[in-house]
Amino acid sequence: xxxxxxxxxxxxxxxxxxxxxxxxxxxxxxxxxxxxxxxxxxxxxxxxxxxxxxxxxxxxxxxxxxxxxxxxxxxxxxxxxxxxxxxxxxxxxxxxxxxxxxxxxxxxxxxxxxxxxxxxxxxxxxxxxxxxxxxxxxxxxxxxxxxxxxxx
Amino acid sequence: xxxxxxxxxxxxxxxxxxxxxxxxxxxxxxxxxxxxxxxxxxxxxxxxxxxxxxxxxxxxxxxxxxxxxxxxxxxxxxxxxxxxxxxxxxxxxxxxxxxxxxxxxxxxxxxxxxxxxxxxxxxxxxxxxxxxxxxxxxxxxxxxxxxxxxxx
DNA sequence: TTTGAAAGTTCTACGTA
DNA sequence: TACGTAGAACTTTCAAA
Numbered sequence: 111x112x113x114x115x116x117x118x119x120x121x122x123x124x125x126x127x128x129x130x131x132x133x134x135x136x137x138x139x140x141x142x143x144x145x146x147x148x149x150x151x152x153x154x155x156x157x158x159x160x161x162x163x164x165x166x167x168x169x170x171x172x173x174x175x176x177x178x179x180x181x182x183x184x185x186x187x188x189x190x191x192x193x194x195x196x197x198x199x200x201x202x203x204x205x206x207x208x209x210x211x212x213x214x215x216x217x218x219x220x221x222x223x224x225x226x227x228x229x230x231x232x233x234x235x236x237x238x239x240x241x242x243x244x245x246x247x248x249x250x251x252x253x254x255x256x257x258x259x260x261x262x
Numbered sequence: 263x264x265x266x267x268x269x270x271x272x273x274x275x276x277x278x279x280x281x282x283x284x285x286x287x288x289x290x291x292x293x294x295x296x297x298x299x300x301x302x303x304x305x306x307x308x309x310x311x312x313x314x315x316x317x318x319x320x321x322x323x324x325x326x327x328x329x330x331x332x333x334x335x336x337x338x339x340x341x342x343x344x345x346x347x348x349x350x351x352x353x354x355x356x357x358x359x360x361x362x363x364x365x366x367x368x369x370x371x372x373x374x375x376x377x378x379x380x381x382x383x384x385x386x387x388x389x390x391x392x393x394x395x396x397x398x399x400x401x402x403x404x405x406x407x408x409x410x411x412x413x414x
Numbered sequence: 415t416t417t418g419a420a421a422g423t424t425c426t427a428c429g430t431a
Numbered sequence: 432t433a434c435g436t437a438g439a440a441c442t443t444t445c446a447a448a
Binding site: 119122123124125126127154155156157158159160161162163164165166168169170171174176193196197200201202203204205206207208209210211212214215219220221225245246247248249250251252253254255256257258259260261262 | 348355414
């Protein structure tokens with residue numbers, strides 16, 4: 111993973127529509143050499159997948175809610191069941207097990223409060239949680255899929 | 263935005279490597295008809311961009327930190343300055359203004375605690391915050407860019 | 415590393431309902 | 432306005448110089 115690979119990743123994670131030829135030019139390589147590097151990054155799994163990012167506003171998904179969860183259950187079996195239920199909810203776009211005060215943190219994307227309430231009810235019904243707290247995002251100031259490559 | 267468009271969006275936000283021909287088959291359309299729909303979704307901005315998603319683990323970005331921020335400054339000028347500083351930090355991948363107890367929530371991606379401490383210092387130095395609290399993710403159970411299309 | 419060519423894909427032109 | 436056929440232009444992919 112040299113400087114050229116890093117440059118290619120930087121390009122790809124910001125815009126994956128460029129042709130191999132255009133990227134080759136940007137990193138001063140022949141098309142084939144560049145193509146082989148990208149191929150290699152894909153095989154090694156450094157590039158996980160290529161996706162289209164949609165505009166939440168246009169899909170009427172204007173509401174982002176962060177939900178923190180505390181639980182009394184700390185056995186593996188409960189965790190696995192809980193994890194499965196939450197992962198299967200398409201409204202939950204992020205889901206972490208946390209250190210500290212809170213046990214789990216979820217980011218939920220929905221059209222409005224009513225839809226959120228449905229998701230909330232499903233959550234507490236299906237998993238028996240001791241303490242659930244919701245915080246609403248008023249404004250999304252930044253949200254990027256581009257990872258910082260400064261450390262690489 | 264009919265059922266076919268929705269299906270195309272669903273495909274595209276999960277895998278944008280399929281050819282137009284393959285997608286056309288999936289939605290029972292000719293290649294051209296399908297191509298025009300995708301073109302249209304792009305022009306309307308429903309499809310915002312196409313990107314490659316990278317594997318954080320392989321880039322040694324194994325640490326995710328959620329940072330909550332409270333501030334005494336509530337004027338627009340301070341907000342804009344603060345917002346600019348934070349948005350320009352590549353380690354900050356998400357950044358929201360919140361309702362309730364906390365004023366701002368940041369998701370930060372770094373290789374390790376040392377790197378996080380650097381980011382933390384930069385944050386408090388550049389913006390003069392009254393209360394900053396960090397929570398560490400122990401495990402990423404779900405993280406998807408695919409928005410729920412059930413409401414569309 | 416580069417050339418080059420086969421296979422595949424995107425995109426345009428034009429016609430139909 | 433939405434779809435289809437056909438083909439030109441471009442891109443990807445890979446073998447061989």
